[in-house]
Amino acid sequence: MRSTWAFALALLLQLIPVDATAQSASSNLSRLLEAELSRLPTRSGIYVKHLGTGEEASVRANDEFESASTIKVATMVLAYRLADERKLDLNQRYVIKQADYRGGSGIFRFNDPGLNPTLRDVITQMIITSDNTATDIMIAKVGGKDAVNRFLRDAGYQVLRQNNTTLEFFRLGYEAADPKYKALKPEDIFALNTDLPLFVEPRRALIEEFQKRTADKEVAQRMSAAWSAKANWFGWATPREMGRLLESIELGTAASRQSCDEMKRILLAQQSGVIKLPHYLTVPIAHKTGETGTVTNDVGMIYAHSGTIVIAFYNVELAGPRAETEDGMGRVARTVVDYFDGGKPQ
Incomplete structure (x- = not known):
């Protein structure tokens, strides 16, 4: 009995530093993101999750933002779910x-x-x-x-x-x-x-x-x-909830695995927003942009060397040049990838 308790205690002591380290790492990345977002001429929010490690970081991730066209992802997911149920034929013209x-x-x-x-x-x-x-x-x-x-x-x-x-x-x-x-x-x-x-x-x-x-x-x-x-607003979103929707596509739970793979293929073919999240990246990104007069957003999955990173980045109330914010979004995405990849060349 004594050896059993000793083993359990040792196991518990081993787990505590790991949890503390994970929380500390997440906190460090969140502080880094907060510093980056403070430089933008906007009210911004971001949610990041590394799907391999489960590590999350965020700034104002639960705040409500104008989704702009990022909400179109929800219509895509519902269309594929209906197709899986044979209630919608995507081959129909x-x-x-x-x-x-x-x-x-x-x-x-x-x-x-x-x-x-x-x-x-x-x-x-x-x-x-x-x-x-x-x-x-x-x-x-x-x-x-x-x-x-x-x-x-x-x-x-x-x-x-x-x-x-x-x-x-x-x-x-x-x-x-x-x-x-x-x-x-x-x-x-x-x-x-x-x-x-x-x-x-x-x-x-x-x-x-x-x-x-x-x-x-x-x-x-x-x-x-x-x-x-x-x-x-065209749509409403929080960075965290949009991140959760993207994660469900990546993990194949939003619809059937085949449908999720097709949705990822579409997101990977994105033709808009090259100076937003993908601006400084050389790794693939499956993403959806959105903007209105004072809004510029980008959300997606970055396929980094260390694993898939979900990112949802919202910016409203632009008070400066749009290009300045969109360039900043690219810098933040590069910072996130460098953080998880340990500075490895992209």
Whole structure:
């Protein structure tokens, strides 16, 4: 009995320093990240987790941030879960109509109506070019934003939320310019964001009226205020919850293993945000960017030499050049990789 207790005590004593060391390491990295974030002209939050060691570090990881387009990851996950359940066929083709066109980011808006991509193609563009046309098509295909939010609540996420479709988000700003713009059709709203003759020519009067109205500084400020108001954010996120969603993709628990592998392949093909998290990295990163006027975010999985690192980096209330913050995001990502890889060449 005495030898058994001695063995148990020795084992306990061995465990205590390990836990303390892990906590100390996490605290050291968090302090390092806090110092880096303090240099940025933003209100920033970050969550980092090394999936091999389990070590975490964070700064304001539980604060709520404007997700911008990073919330599109949730729609992708739900689409693949539905595909696993055979409730959605990602090989199905969708004909893109004039009413589907959305302004902002993406490539579908530069093409004539009638494109006939598969839903898998639509998801891919929603992620790698942050295509807003693709986004609203996919939100509708998975059952609407309420379905996205039910999935997130059922999965235990308290903050992650698709607050608006891209059409709703754009409309809020125009409605702030003039309440009558609430009645604008999707084609009308897109016409205010494009120079495609197909949309512009029939709406010359609307466009000229809108340009005159927004030439008024007060009107322009109302629009900006509407788009930046928390209640009107495109989506809500915390760095920690987004990190958890990314981790579930990496570990193959968000959907089937095959679906998770496909989602990672899409994230690895990212075409946006090369000066954000990937800026100074030479190791692969699967990621999704997001930005609005005063927001710039990037979230993903860095495939470092020491193992996969989940990172979710949010920046709002930009008070300086966007490039300064995005360059800083790259420096932080390099610092994180160097920390875990022990300074090994990337």
